[in-house]
Amino acid sequence: MNTLKQNNSVQLPLFDYVPTFELPRLTNKTITVWFSCGVASAVAAKKTIELYGKNNKILVVNNPVKEEHEDNKRFLLDVQEWLGVEILSATNSKYPNCSAVEVWEKEKFMSSPHGAPCTAQLKKIARYQFEATHLSHYLVMGFTAEERLRHLRLMAEERDDLLPVLINLGLSKEDCFGIVMDAGIKLPYIYLLNFPNANCIGCPKSESPTYWNLVRQHFPEIYAARAKQSRKIGCKLVKVKGERIFLDELSPETKGGKIKSWDCGIFCDVAE
Numbered sequence: 352m353n354t355l356k357q358n359n360s361v362q363l364p365l366f367d368y369v370p371t372f373e374l375p376r377l378t379n380k381t382i383t384v385w386f387s388c389g390v391a392s393a394v395a396a397k398k399t400i401e402l403y404g405k406n407n408k409i410l411v412v413n414n415p416v417k418e419e420h421e422d423n424k425r426f427l428l429d430v431q432e433w434l435g436v437e438i439l440s441a442t443n444s445k446y447p448n449c450s451a452v453e454v455w456e457k458e459k460f461m462s463s464p465h466g467a468p469c470t471a472q473l474k475k476i477a478r479y480q481f482e483a484t485h486l487s488h489y490l491v492m493g494f495t496a497e498e499r500l501r502h503l504r505l506m507a508e509e510r511d512d513l514l515p516v517l518i519n520l521g522l523s524k525e526d527c528f529g530i531v532m533d534a535g536i537k538l539p540y541i542y543l544l545n546f547p548n549a550n551c552i553g554c555p556k557s558e559s560p561t562y563w564n565l566v567r568q569h570f571p572e573i574y575a576a577r578a579k580q581s582r583k584i585g586c587k588l589v590k591v592k593g594e595r596i597f598l599d600e601l602s603p604e605t606k607g608g609k610i611k612s613w614d615c616g617i618f619c620d621v622a623e
């Protein structure tokens with residue numbers, strides 16, 4: 352059988368499995384939408400409520416992280432009003448301050464090819480703790496029409512109860528920007544500075560010199576703090592011409608390619 356190999360662990364059959372991205376009819380179920388303070392998950396929550404809210408219970412949940420831009424909180428409140436439901440918080444009881452900086456300090460590492468400890472502690476374990484007290488039959492995330500493979504990978508690796516709401520509706524990330532703006536909601540400020548997502552500022556999952564110099568340009572104190580902490584921990588966060596270097600070795604003039612969006616997400620490869 353021909354397969355598509357993912358991360359040496361999961362093989363998606365190419366010919367025996369044809370994904371449909373259809374949405375099931377549901378009644379009396381609980382659907383949890385994970386809202387990341389990005390536009391895609393905001394629209395995913397809105398569409399889920401429109402599609403399923405009448406006959407099902409919808410929970411919209413956010414994992415707060417202290418290192419996100421403070422305007423994310425304003426965006427969350429605006430989205431909450433738009434949705435007409437309370438956005439709940441899922442946190443890890445081991446890290447009540449929800450601080451990625453604290454996680455790096457305690458875990459003594461910031462990032463590796465397998466992910467970042469802040470994702471694991473503040474997103475993944477926070478989710479497990481939330482799910483331990485909130486029964487949920489289905490999940491929705493902000494995977495857009497261009498992210499079918501991510502959806503399939505997550506279905507194959509971790510959860511088969513994921514509803515492809517945005518993919519089924521054919522909504523791209525650009526569409527989501529339009530829908531949020533048409534609703535009269537100001538985008539999270541961080542997008543206006545050309546950051547590709549509303550994740551934390553100075554996220555160790557990015558190795559792009561372009562990204563780190565954008566952080567240095569707009570948030571010099573955060574850049575300096577990341578440089579100091581990563582030097583202390585021994586983590587070379589940035590890659591220049593194929594070689595990993597410390598942030599304090601990065602020239603302000605160095606540029607890489609376009610900054611790619613990356614996942615923080617709740618499933619630790621990993622949302623917008």
Ligand code: SF4
Pocket residue numbers: 416418451467469470473550551553554555556614615616
């Ligand atoms: S966005 Fe980056 S820094 Fe923030 S929790 Fe996710 S991986 Fe960590």
